[in-house]
Amino acid sequence: MEFSTQTTASPHQIKTAALAAGVYADGQLSPAADVLDRAAGGRLRAIAKGEFRGRLGSTLVLRDLQGVATQRLVLVGLGKREEYDARAHASAEQAFAAYCVSARLTEGVSTLASNEVKGAASMRDRARAAAIAAGNATYHYDATLGKPDADARPKLRKIVQIVERADASAAQQGLKEGAAIAQGMMLAKTLGNLPANVCTPAYLGEQAKKLAREFKSIKVQVLEQKQIEALGMGSFLSVARGSYEPPRFIVLRHAGKAPAAKTKAKTPAGPVVLVGKGITFDSGGISIKPAANMDEMKFDMCGAASVLGTFRALAELDLPYEVIGLVASCENMPSGRANRPGDVVTSMSGQTIEILNTDAEGRLVLCDALTYAERFKPAAVIDIATLTGACVVALGSVNTGLFASDDELADALLAAGKQTLDPAWRMPLDDAYQEQLKSNFADIANIGGPKAGAVTAACFLSRFTKAYPWAHLDIAGTAWKSGNDKGSTGRPVPLLAQYLLNRA
Template sequence: MDFSIKACDWSKGAQSGFLTGKSDCVVIGVFESQSLSGAALAIDEATKGLVTRIVKAGDMEGKAGSTLFLHEVQGIGASRVLLVGLGKQDAFTQKAYGEAVKAAWRAILGTKIVQVTFTLAQLPVKERSSDWAVRAAILALRSETYRFTQLKSKPDTTPRALKRIVFSVDSADEKAAKVAAKQGAALANGMDLTRDLGNLPGNVCTPTYLGNVAKKLAKDWKLKVEVLGQKQIEALKMGSFLSVTRGSVEPPQFIVLQYQGAGAKEAPVVLVGKGITFDTGGISLKPGEAMDEMKYDMCGAGSVLGTMRAVAEMGLKLNVVALVPTCENMPAGNATKPGDIVTSMSGTTIEVLNTDAEGRLILCDALTYAERFKPAAVVDVATLTGACIIALGHHNAGLFSKDDALAGELLDASREADDPAWRMPLDDEYQDQLKSNFADVANIGGRPAGSVTAACFLSRFTQAYPWAHLDIAGVAWKSGAAKGATGRPVPLLTQFLIDRAGQ
């Protein structure tokens, strides 16, 4: 799809070119119990009161989420007008805007409309600007058009009719809106990659497959890549990582993907993604119900790779390194057993009390490896604990960090990107739950505060740099009829990096 921006002062009506230019459809918003304004008023005047008559007749009352097509409209260049109900103007928040945009796209995608003039980005959304509204509209459209059908015997290859969208914005917002359109498309591409990787089954999306995806990203976007195999991982003495992969016939991979958008001497931001391509729980075997969803246990890795794609397409002026330890967690005669003690890359010995707490075992070695980059900050992303779902449900990701400045940056990014996160505690008192009689640390701390103790475990390997942990177990995918990867937290991570780059 092609997205473009055009400045428009609707008080000048036809002079803007929007009303006389050819288009299949112009989208305008109507508030409930409010006088027409902006684009709606301009089109009403150009059509000699048509919109007013429709509203007075009760065909469009402005109820939130309602839509109405007007066909063969006289007086404007567009052959159709789509009226979108916005609800009460004093309650037109970010959420209300999102609902209006989704309603508009759903109505349009049900037709053969090819080119759209979209005016909703100029609506007065509380505490939001037109450039934010443009990007949000692009992401909403791409979310509505995403389909994962490539593994069906008859995949849906029908092309979408919609090809071009022109956003109208105020003249003062034109430059920022053009940047937002570029970023929105890049972010959507990154999210689609993350969704695809998550939705692929474990027999396709193996550690080797993820490594090949990283290599393709490097080739397409001129990134630097290394994909380390079993022997190289052994040479690094990543004993904790290797303990997880012992029961699998699939070889582990350690992916190092680097984007350089700034000077070589500028410290990079390092993103670490958990890449368990299928998690049976190992010897601590999971129940069979919904175990198929454990193909999503690599969504941390998928989100990191998706973010790297978005950052590269945006051309952000900063350095970013992605580290992805990836393997399967399988039961076998040679698999790690509860009670086994392993030695991490840092030299810390770990008593593995539960082999289903494997994500932290691969991440801790990757976090130690991150030290060699002398990073400005490290953020790890993982579908780490079911306990985080119990604590926060499926709306907020769990954010853990002792660095208030870094945590603040991530929370600000989550709000700007509409990709919510909630800061969780990381007090030293929780560390006591990880005590082991036989090793330096145990890999679990019991049922109380399970997501906190998991983060506490990781924190022991992050003393050399500012660090934050995102537990995305509740937000990386949906179950039930809407089953599928969400693409989160690519928006949060990308916005964090946009802010860091000052772009």
């Protein structure tokens, strides 16, 4: 989708298929709506005090309004004025984009950027949020429909933001960033939504290669079974062993542009490494899951999808430093070759692991990928995984669980999540929790019992991350939605992309 800014025309003079203007819940008009109201002889104010209540995200369409050039004036509810913050602003922008999609329009113009936002969100942040919101509104999945309806696909191709001349540069930069993040989220959503018989480990490898063909800054290497065996990834391979589908270990590299000779910017001391859990279907293995909702275990590769989505975003943004992506991908299936409770496996690091529950497979896959990350001498490593139901119990679907060995890295990730409305909440990582992972038969057990399940899972991973600053994002509650809105959310691509942007 194309995003642009416009600074010259008064709102009532803009000729377009649809023009958005905001109305607060108390009937007050936004600055742009006030201009339009005067041009229309007070009709907007009368409507705002009567039939349109201004509930956040609601819309009312006025056609062929006298004194106003647009074909459709779309009043967008902003909610209570004192509560109109960055998240409310994004909701309003998404409501307008969703209307344009439902009306089968190809373009729209929004005046919502002129609204005063609580918390002093910058114009760049607001514009970025608007582009991400429009991307969410235009996402459409039909990849596995027998007869996709081409007419059902969104036709919206362009949204113009009306801004003050002084804000134009910041707004355009924010729109560019938001558009790239939205594209990354769309890729992550589609990969997550695909069924496991389509999105196999081999398919993920092919999608990584497709990215490399599209963007010259990305290089990809896809390792197969024998190459993974040669690396000594015994923990990862033990999970893959139970499935007919062979595993893949995917290595992505974004080289970045070297800084210009005259710039004072310093290249970071090492690359950032993103590590994604890529379990393309998780039956639980021998410790099999209940049948109800097991179909949603196709989403267990959303960590891998977020790495690929983030790489798509950062390639479009052309960030000036190196980023590495690692995806360990396989299925977790029950068979005569599958892991058994009580088995002991040897990880790439040499540490042995007693498998007490085969459904705690994500950490078995990630630990070898985290060991592999050491070879890059990274400035930071961030793993992303739908790791524990315990994190869903603790944080629901609002916040991603954040665990970190480094305060500076944790603060940077929290700030990026706040900027992009993709929030995380820092969880404890105290050494005392390590006691729960003791084993009589191996260096470490793969579960720590029923208490603090998300914490002990992170503690397990921390044993393989001593060589670098590390953070773990548990996205089990935020990577997808259930129920009538079932589908991948594309999170935490915004958080990760913004973190990388802030480092640049």
